[in-house]
Amino acid sequence: MITTPVDDFVRAYADSGIVRAHMPGHKGRGEGPERWDITEMTGADSLYEADGIILESEENAARLFGSGLTCYSAEGSSLSIRAMLLLALRRAQRPGERPWLLAGRNAHRTLLSAAALLDFDIRWISNAECGMRSAESDHVIGSNNSEFRIPNSEFGCGLLSSSMNVSALDEALSRAETLPFAVYLTSPDYLGGVVDIRAAAEICHAHGVILLVDNAHGAYLRFLPESRHPLDLGADMCADSAHKTLPALTGAGYLHVSKRLADITRADVKAAMSVFASTSPSYLILASLDRCNRLLEREFPGQLATFARRMDLMKEHLEEAGVVLTGDEPIKLTIRATRAADGHMIQRLLQERGIECEMADPDFVTLMLAPCQLDQMDTIERPLLDTAGYWAGQPVRIPPALPSPGERVMTIREAMLSPQETLPLSQCEGRVLASDTTGCPPAVPIAVCGERLTEETIELCRYYGLKTLRVAKLR
Template sequence: MTTIYDKLLAYGNSDAYPFHMPGHKRQITDFVNPFQIDITEIDGFDNLHHPEGILKEAQERAAALYGSRSTYFLVNGSTCGILSAVSALVRSGGEIVLARNCHKASYHACYLGDLVIHSLYPQWEPKWGINGGILPEDVEKLLAEYPKTQAVLLTSPTYDGAVSDIRSIARICHVHRVPLIVDEAHGAHLGFHPYFPESALKLGADVVIQSFHKTLPSLTQTAVLHVGRDAQVDEERIRRFLGIYQSSSPSYIFMAAMDRCVEFLKNEGKERFEAFAARLEDFHAFAGRLEQIRIPGYEIRGSYGIFDFDRSKILLVPAAHGGDWIGRKLREKDHLELEMEAGSYGLALTSVMDTEEGFERLKKALLRIDGELAGEKEKQETGTGYDGAVHNEIVISLREAYDGEKETVLLQESEGRISGEFLYLYPPGIPLLMPGERISRDVLERVAFFQEEGLSIQGLRDYTAEYIDVLREAEEG
């Protein structure tokens, strides 16, 4: 029998190099035995749900570093921050403008609040086969069309590094007296060096949620919620919902890791980010030598809503092969593990903790693979597959469909029925289908394509993704 602990220990002691989360990249070696500091709310250690001492001071240090009015530690990841922000800013039964490529937690918040969703569609970047940014004019159009909207929520940067024009979007939201929530889970490192895009917090967003663990040296499940200095939001409601969605037994190990991360950024950030930016610049210069593996850089900016681009997200697009192919190549021969293997590309996530050795191993591996591809007799351009715009007909509300009477049918025979479940492409957890939407031939063809590509379809009660729960005919009628 192999336990989880045994398997983790074996992986940690191997020569596998992580081009994936968490951002500490297993480089923190001076952190104490976690069992030694695993406590509860004993005298002198404050209470996260009513901070007055050491935890209050720690959150104030984080706020001072990031330039927020308030910063709240999240021990349940960015998920609980998104749930809290949406619940606090949009009253039950209210309306929200929501980017379609938001994480599933955003949709769960809408379910819990029985919210009316007005979908905001990102642009599609066809060359690389990724979601682009959100156009400010699309935000303006929806806010004008739906004046009862109580909040706008979008994701920037995306999983792949696309950054929207947050400053312009924030201005539009504020003209309409609507707060802007930005899921910046993949951007806790933004704003610490000019090589990277600016954080949404500095560009006028009202509430910004970041995952420390994704791109910074902190433990998995650690995140923060920032309230902007000029945000016109009811912060008491945010605190109320944080008390609902956060564990009543928050991990002091997690909170200590976040506080330590803040001190790291304050004391070592400038030097470390200089080195990180130099390594990335060197890598992207190297990428120009590759002939069969394409890697996007700053040239991606300026079209398809991509206002800026985070080059710490390295997209590897091999000629005539998909992401699973290059991911397998890197894993089996070079012991390099990617974050994600999509249809046409692999995604290597880097952080300030990546080493020179790690980058050199990746460069050496890519040079070898590039040579192998050049030696193939027949080559063809890899198609990017389907675009990211899923425009489904909403028949009934998310809550009504999720809670309605259902029956189970074969997924590929469900065309025309009303979905009673979520269906995600994971990672990153973006819904292809929501409860209450009519199942179209387009969605079914996309699912078949993604399954053929070996991608993970999740959200359905049936883990094999052969069956789906739909509303009973009587409920649909």
């Protein structure tokens, strides 16, 4: 049976009446969760040197996820992603070679900050369905270093979707003169797009490269009746945000290492995480991850299976009403906006009916739902069906194509470390992008820092509602 040693410790301490002559400054007093907000005192263990209750809890999580090793993050997947990349980089370091990563273009901005911190290059694998306007033409997208020709199709997902053609991955690895230190995929993505991780892993392993997955949106996939978690499909390391899809507090995350990477030790993972992490991880978050283990062992899988069936039913009802959906994720609902209502209008329609969505942009609206909301499914479905008569059944909006990248002038690191200024979009053409350009959410970079900004890129920034960009100062 799964224990909850961190939660038990925190509760016992809160009830003990011990005088808190240690951090934090609230001393357990206050009107919020202060009682349970503790620090690394005797018996509480220490996240980055865990050998007590945190170790026990992480080992519980590893058993639940079937990993070789699972370590907690109290700073979301952002921390796990940086640590995962550092671990992969160290493992494949070849003296004299500049390290590079082969990555799906729909990556979260954290990948770029990791590239700046760790000073590696990125070459992009194109999405199979990225920004299509015509079914006939082929479209070349990617960084200056990538040139994978991907057929267009009619219903593009812009730069957000991970519907990647895995043959492009094989082609990229076969053509590469030196191997990347890893392949990095984002799956699921914000729209619920899921990559064929099993096929991608087979390709990576055949080339002798490890596969890292940003699974921030997919921790729950492990607990479906048949696991669809990337680790079970062949990924070598995964960063999961517990807080996005599991019953855990914001900031709760995991870094999982598969059993195949037996050369990576817990000490290696902890050392990698502590390079980037705060030395004061939140025990509220650690206790939440600990309690989550018990739910994952007991009621969560059953609730998830029931909820996924109810989601299927809702999707069927919406499609019957003419709503066009996208994505393959069981508990995410992504609606294609139409000519009659863009994503922001659909978002407002739902807000007026008491529903707040996860994300809306001109082309999509994403609702992230969870098994604990089974009782709210009618409340969510009804307004969508009530308003669908007005906007559904219309031609869907096609997101703009991802522009060809501008000339690469600096590495990502050089650009991020360069003196910078913020300029209105109208003054950015020809300047070098120095910081990431994203709408948040979904925080997928529209252009990559170090590239010269083109008119097309600036137009796309405008489309996604950006008003200014950070560019390198002219010398």
